[in-house]
Amino acid sequence: AQTIHQWPVAEIKAVGSPLSLGCTIKGKSSPNLYWYWQATGGTLQQLFYSITVGQVESVVQLNLSASRPKDDQFILSTEKLLLSHSGFYLCAWSLEGGGASAETLYFGSGTRLTVL
């Protein structure tokens, strides 16, 4: 069975400090990977997606970056946090390729980020 693990569970950081959030998927090779951001009580905004190692596409510009250093790992980071970065960050995976099989997202349990 596939599992998805996000770390850390929660972070409290100061404005201007760096950030690194991680996500690991086990039991599935070559998944599509995604980062989503959710404001408190809000909808989900897709930030990045990756279909293969070393290749990441940005969906929105929020002064964040993402990398996929390994097939099963997806990293979200920034060198300088803003207050607006606060929220809930969700990593997700789907089957590779396009079409019906790729349209189902499997989410991690999320990271709650508070920027002060």
Place this chain on the structure above:
Amino acid sequence: TQTVSQSDAHVTVFEGDSVELRCNYSYGGSIYLSWYIQHHGRGLQFLLKYYSGNPVVQGVNGFEAEFSKSDSSFHLRKASVHWSDSAVYFCAASKNSGTYQRFGTGTKLQVVP
């Protein structure tokens, strides 16, 4: 402009009641439509999806949804809700790219015991 609209921010029903959560979309061409559930403070879980064929699709835990092209809708229904169904429900739409899904604003369902 592609949009996914969930007109009801909150819905409250009694346990055992039926419920319908509404989703309307504005997309051209063929799309995939999905519903997800999010319990408080947790990640989202997939409930069901539609692309083609029978417009009524069955999902987990007794949920079903019906696609209507004429109404541009994909409403989620359950015949008899349980208190554990209390959560936020998100409708999502995507084109056949497998890389981008647009989510609605969510509907918070509260089931009163």
